Amino acid sequence: xxxxxxxxxxxxxxxxxxxxxxxxxxxxxxxxxxxxxxxxxxxxxxxxxxxxxxxxxxxxxxxxxxxxxxxxxxxxxxxxxxxxxxxxxxxxxxxxxxxxxxxxxxxxxxxxxxxxxxxxxxxxxxxxxxxxxxxxxxxxxxxxxxxxxxxxxxxxxxxxxxxxxxxxxxxxxxxxxxxxxxxxxxxxxxxxxxxxxxxxxxxxxxxxxxxxxxxxxxxxxxxxxxxxxxxxxxxxxxxxxxxxxxxxxxxxxxxxxxxxxxxxxxxxxxxxxxxxxxxxxxxxxxxxxxxxxxxxxxxxxxxxxxxxxxxxxxxxxxxxxxxxxxxxxxxxxxxxxxxxxxxxxxxxxxxxxxxxxxxxxxxxxxxxxxxxxxxxxxxxxxxxxxxxxxxxxxxxxxxxxxxxxxxxxxxxxxxxxxxxxxxxxxxxxxx
Amino acid sequence: xxxxxxxxxxxxxxxxxxxxxxxxxxxxxxxxxxxxxxxxxxxxxxxxxxxxxxxxxxxxxxxxxxxxxxxxxxxxxxxxxxxxxxxxxxxxxxxxxxxxxxxxxxxxxxxxxxxxxxxxxxxxxxxxxxxxxxxxxxxxxxxxxxxxxxxxxxxxxxxxxxxxxxxxxxxxxxxxxxxxxxxxxxxxxxxxxxxxxxxxxxxxxxxxxxxxxxxxxxxxxxxxxxxxxxxxxxxxxxxxxxxxxxxxxxxxxxxxxxxxxxxxxxxxxxxxxxxxxxxxxxxxxxxxxxxxxxxxxxxxxxxxxxxxxxxxxxxxxxxxxxxxxxxxxxxxxxxxxxxxxxxxxxxxxxxxxxxxxxxxxxxxxxxxxxxxxxxxxxxxxxxxxxxxxxxxxxxxxxxxxxxxxxxxxxxxxxxxxxxxxxxxxxxxxxxxxxxxxxxxxxxxxxxxxxxxxxxxxxxxxxxxxxxxxxxxxxxxxxxxxxxxxxxxxxxxxxxxxxxxxxxxxxxxxxxxxxxxxxxxxxxxxxxxxxxxxxxxxxxxxxxxxxxxxxxxxxxxxxxxxxxx
Numbered sequence: 001x002x003x004x005x006x007x008x009x010x011x012x013x014x015x016x017x018x019x020x021x022x023x024x025x026x027x028x029x030x031x032x033x034x035x036x037x038x039x040x041x042x043x044x045x046x047x048x049x050x051x052x053x054x055x056x057x058x059x060x061x062x063x064x065x066x067x068x069x070x071x072x073x074x075x076x077x078x079x080x081x082x083x084x085x086x087x088x089x090x091x092x093x094x095x096x097x098x099x100x101x102x103x104x105x106x107x108x109x110x111x112x113x114x115x116x117x118x119x120x121x122x123x124x125x126x127x128x129x130x131x132x133x134x135x136x137x138x139x140x141x142x143x144x145x146x147x148x149x150x151x152x153x154x155x156x157x158x159x160x161x162x163x164x165x166x167x168x169x170x171x172x173x174x175x176x177x178x179x180x181x182x183x184x185x186x187x188x189x190x191x192x193x194x195x196x197x198x199x200x201x202x203x204x205x206x207x208x209x210x211x212x213x214x215x216x217x218x219x220x221x222x223x224x225x226x227x228x229x230x231x232x233x234x235x236x237x238x239x240x241x242x243x244x245x246x247x248x249x250x251x252x253x254x255x256x257x258x259x260x261x262x263x264x265x266x267x268x269x270x271x272x273x274x275x276x277x278x279x280x281x282x283x284x285x286x287x288x289x290x291x292x293x294x295x296x297x298x299x300x301x302x303x304x305x306x307x308x309x310x311x312x313x314x315x316x317x318x319x320x321x322x323x324x325x326x327x328x329x330x331x332x333x334x335x336x337x338x339x340x341x342x343x344x345x346x347x348x349x350x351x352x353x354x355x356x357x358x359x360x361x362x363x364x365x366x367x368x369x370x371x372x373x374x375x376x377x378x379x380x381x382x383x384x385x386x387x388x389x390x391x392x393x394x395x396x397x398x399x400x401x402x403x404x405x406x407x408x409x410x411x412x413x414x415x416x417x418x419x420x421x422x423x424x425x426x427x428x429x430x431x
Numbered sequence: 432x433x434x435x436x437x438x439x440x441x442x443x444x445x446x447x448x449x450x451x452x453x454x455x456x457x458x459x460x461x462x463x464x465x466x467x468x469x470x471x472x473x474x475x476x477x478x479x480x481x482x483x484x485x486x487x488x489x490x491x492x493x494x495x496x497x498x499x500x501x502x503x504x505x506x507x508x509x510x511x512x513x514x515x516x517x518x519x520x521x522x523x524x525x526x527x528x529x530x531x532x533x534x535x536x537x538x539x540x541x542x543x544x545x546x547x548x549x550x551x552x553x554x555x556x557x558x559x560x561x562x563x564x565x566x567x568x569x570x571x572x573x574x575x576x577x578x579x580x581x582x583x584x585x586x587x588x589x590x591x592x593x594x595x596x597x598x599x600x601x602x603x604x605x606x607x608x609x610x611x612x613x614x615x616x617x618x619x620x621x622x623x624x625x626x627x628x629x630x631x632x633x634x635x636x637x638x639x640x641x642x643x644x645x646x647x648x649x650x651x652x653x654x655x656x657x658x659x660x661x662x663x664x665x666x667x668x669x670x671x672x673x674x675x676x677x678x679x680x681x682x683x684x685x686x687x688x689x690x691x692x693x694x695x696x697x698x699x700x701x702x703x704x705x706x707x708x709x710x711x712x713x714x715x716x717x718x719x720x721x722x723x724x725x726x727x728x729x730x731x732x733x734x735x736x737x738x739x740x741x742x743x744x745x746x747x748x749x750x751x752x753x754x755x756x757x758x759x760x761x762x763x764x765x766x767x768x769x770x771x772x773x774x775x776x777x778x779x780x781x782x783x784x785x786x787x788x789x790x791x792x793x794x795x796x797x798x799x800x801x802x803x804x805x806x807x808x809x810x811x812x813x814x815x816x817x818x819x820x821x822x823x824x825x826x827x828x829x830x831x832x833x834x835x836x837x838x839x840x841x842x843x844x845x846x847x848x849x850x851x852x853x854x855x856x857x858x859x860x861x862x863x864x865x866x867x868x869x870x871x872x873x874x875x876x877x878x879x880x881x882x883x884x885x886x887x888x889x890x891x892x893x894x895x896x897x898x899x900x901x902x903x904x905x906x907x908x909x910x911x912x913x914x915x916x917x918x919x920x921x922x923x924x925x926x927x928x929x930x931x932x933x934x935x936x937x938x939x940x941x942x943x944x945x946x947x948x949x950x951x952x953x954x955x956x957x958x959x960x961x962x963x964x965x966x967x968x969x970x971x972x973x974x975x976x977x978x979x980x981x982x983x984x985x986x987x988x989x990x991x992x993x994x995x
Contacts, residue, residue, distance in 0.1 A: 042954075043957075043961070043962070044961070044962045048961075051964075051967070052967055056967070058967065059967070059983065059988070061984070061987045061988060100991065100992065101989060103989075103992055104989050106987065106988055106989045107988055107989060108988055108989035108990075108991070109983070109985070109988050109989075112962070112963045112964055113910075113963065114910060114963050114965065114968075115922070115970075116963060116964045116965065116967075116968040116969065116970070117964065117969065117983075118962075118963075118964040119964075119988070128991040128992070129991065131988075131989065131990055131991045132985060132988070133985045133986060133987075133988040133989060133990035133991075134990045134991055135990075144862070144863050145863035145865050146865065147865050147866075147867045147875065147908075147911040147914060147915075148910065148911050148914070149914075150914040150917050152917065152918060153914060153917040153918070153922060153925060156917075156921070156922040157922050157926070157970055160922060160923075160970045160980060161968075161969040161970045161980050161983070162969070162980045162982075162983065162985075163985065164985045164986070173863075246962070247962075248907070248958050248962050248963070249907075249958070313953065314949055314950045314952075314953035314954075315950055315953050315954045315957060317950075320946070320950075321945045321946055321949050322945055322946050323721065323724075323945050323946075340717070341717055341944065341945060342717050342941075344944055344949075345941055345944055345952075347938070347941070348934070348937075349933050349934050349936075349937035349959075350959075350960065350965070350966040353956070355944065355949060355952070355953065356953065356956060392961070393956050393957050393960035393961045393966075394960055394966055394967075396960075396961060396964070396967075398957070398961060
């Protein structure tokens with residue numbers, strides 16, 4: 001029997017998962033195919049919306065206020081603030097008690113491993129006691145066998161940033177892990193299972209450094225499956241608040257967030273397939289008729305009424321390039337880019353890079369447009385980092401863009417099911 | 432501030448450090464000044480070929496003979512800087528048979544071991560060679576690490592009493608009645624510098640040596656002498672994996688884009704030859720990178736689709752007497768010239784050495800040191816051809832070190848290769864010794880050893896250890912390397928050193944920004960901007976002009992629901 005669904009979502013990151021959930025909750029039949037493990041595993045686990053304006057102004061206290069001032073080609077302007085609000089509400093529901101930040105529109109400033117602060121709209125509950133606007137004195141504690149977090153250095157840097165509390169750093173040996181190159185994931189597993197009483201031993205080692213501070217920050221390794229259990233045990237033993245500082249890849253909070261979305265997709269009845277790429281498709285008229293998924297060398301047809309492209313940007317593989325140009329490799333959608341490769345970047349490492357904005361151009365219904373400004377396909381929408389037009393890294397807006405465009409693409413795909421050409425009447429949206 | 436030395440060597444490349452070592456071994460008091468870090472001129476910007484001499488066998492027999500002699504010496508005195516990969520000169524059907532035969536004959540006449548192979552035999556050695564390669568000549572080419580070589584020379588010179596001063600630029604030569612008697616040096620500061628930025632120092636010297644290579648004309652001008660050096664740029668592109676284990680040369684008379692050199696875990700494609708007017712300011716063009724890949728794909732088709740990680744340009748210090756007047760820089764001799772300005776221009780106290788190649792740096796230093804010792808009346812013999820460089824003595828016992836330290840073998844092996852006979856001192860630590868740079872397998876102990884030597888200059892640490900020089904180009908490890916500077920350096924110093932390293936790593940990647948490496952660059956951008964917010968750090972970088980931290984209205988932001 002042929003594989004046939006109402007909506008086929010290609011890509012399993014935050015945008016793809018959001019689109020699939022938004023569609024499935026309207027009652028349509030949704031399938032999600034994802035080639036690689038989600039890039040959520042590499043991200044910090046913070047869910048940012050907008051930290052800085054495109055001109056660098058910031059950190060912004062209220063990200064929602066600033067959205068109307070963004071250029072009209074920005075994904076937020078195309079998806080609309082309503083879609084952003086609904087995407088965030090969907091996120092809050094999926095994340096439940098594991099995340100905080102929905103009590104206010106204001107951004108939170110979360111300390112980084114380097115001792116800077118990052119503005120973000122949602123953050124894991126394990127991160128909450130560490131926020132930089134909380135004026136309790138803090139002790140940061142790092143591990144001597146790790147290299148990406150030097151707690152005394154991060155504390156010195158936070159101090160120079162002028163945070164409204166005193167902060168010191170200390171280094172301890174993580175209990176029960178002999179290997180010199182243990183990853184964050186390994187530390188997390190030890191704490192989850194409380195191997196050799198690791199929680200109590202770690203608390204003892206931290207306690208010797210406490211000097212009146214009312215909160216203690218550790219790198220984000222406090223358990224993959226039971227972070228609140230681990231954190232609770234440490235807080236009880238130490239008698240002070242304990243928080244996590246998000247790290248680079250591999251990211252334990254990223255792994256936890258992936259698990260939350262995976263459970264939500266399953267509960268919503270989305271059929272999820274991982275490990276096989278979409279390699280080809282066939283169009284009929286102005287519609288995509290079917291996509292082909294490579295399964296062990298055979299191209300298997302997947303047919304759907306509506307399609308959502310959520311394959312990620314340059315990192316996720318949704319946008320690809322060679323010396324000649326930049327392409328969207330799955331449905332071959334148009335990706336505008338300067339013809340001279342030397343115009344793709346600026347000379348400063350943190351310059352205003354064109355490549356950071358590479359992606360497909362979409363209309364207000366999230367349909368990718370061809371070079372003449374017409375929809376590539378009537379039943380194809382795009383969401384997340386595959387959509388261009390914003391330097392999400394500089395703005396700190398990657399997660400919010402995924403939620404807003406994912407929600408809108410998913411909902412419009414669902415409402416387009418069975419409507420054929422009529423989808424064009426669905427274009428209106430509120431701002 | 433003033434100081435005195437017998438010989439002031441200007442230039443911290445292979446030639447300058449080689450001269451400093453040679454003179455120091457002969458008991459001469461030497462000061463070496465370099466305006467950047469060691470190797471920051473041409474030495475650190477070459478493809479790392481240890482010539483067998485075969486390349487010059489047809490066109491320049493003298494250079495070829497010198498190369499094979501020095502090749503053999505370097506294998507003995509600098510075994511930890513050299514990998515004897517062997518080399519192939521490969522020919523395709525469209526290349527001249529006559530030239531191939533002449534290359535083979537001339538190699539043998541110059542004393543270079545040369546063995547003809549069939550195309551099939553060559554492909555058995557290097558399976559990625561194109562199917563139409565029909566003949567090849569096997570020669571003893573190798574790969575040399577110019578960074579380690581230069582550092583080993585400088586370290587040995589210092590051990591023998593020389594003063595090595597980096598980040599110090601000669602702003603004027605002191606000329607007294609037609610006699611050069613010293614120089615004014617401005618210290619440029621920067622991470623790891625020995626004196627504060629902006630201070631100047633008068634260095635009085637009996638003799639000044641101009642070992643500034645492509646910049647020799649500029650230094651000569653300060654003494655009123657004309658050194659008609661002809662800087663010629665060449666591009667090199669680094670591939671992300673080592674597609675070949677043998678140096679691959681294209682067997683044809685001359686041409687751009689005709690060599691691939693395996694180097695550690697990578698392969699370097701070279702090169703072009705184009706005269707430039709200013710060695711500090713010349714165009715770096717996309718077409719040059721494209722030319723390398725397009726041409727060399729004809730020898731190794733896999734290169735067309737392979738991932739490149741960065742490209743860089745170097746400037747050759749070519750020199751020929753102005754009377755020769757070659758139009759094409761590829762016709763200019765690769766031999767070196769010693770310019771005795773007393774004899775040539777009537778200016779005493781100054782000698783210039785230009786031209787030459789990294790492979791013959793030791794011979795150049797020997798000639799120059801002989802000349803200077805002659806001027807100073809020092810009677811001694813050169814011994815640099817027989818005394819091994821530090822770190823190379825115990826090459827044969829590296830396997831024992833691996834077992835002794837029980838480290839995972841690839842890391843220990845590569846650390847031991849880099850450290851030579853110092854492996855035991857550096858890796859013999861009881862502290863946790865995690866890998867900091869995963870691409871190049873550089874451990875904390877090795878980084879800290881390099882930091883002890885050069886201070887908070889992460890680019891100098893990079894050159895000594897190769898940390899941040901692999902696939903990720905520092906995206907995953909620059910900040911980890913910076914962490915190792917603390918607590919010896921304070922937060923402001925660490926921040927400045929990190930920015931310098933990250934910017935330096937970015938500059939070379941710009942020429943490789945497509946395909947997988949563009950994806951890598953985006954990942955690095957996301958990690959450093961999104962996750963670490965380094966582009967909007969409230970604390971100012973000493974280099975961006977701000978001194979005060981950005982005023983953040985802390986209380987306006989979300990402070991959480993459980994604080995007080």
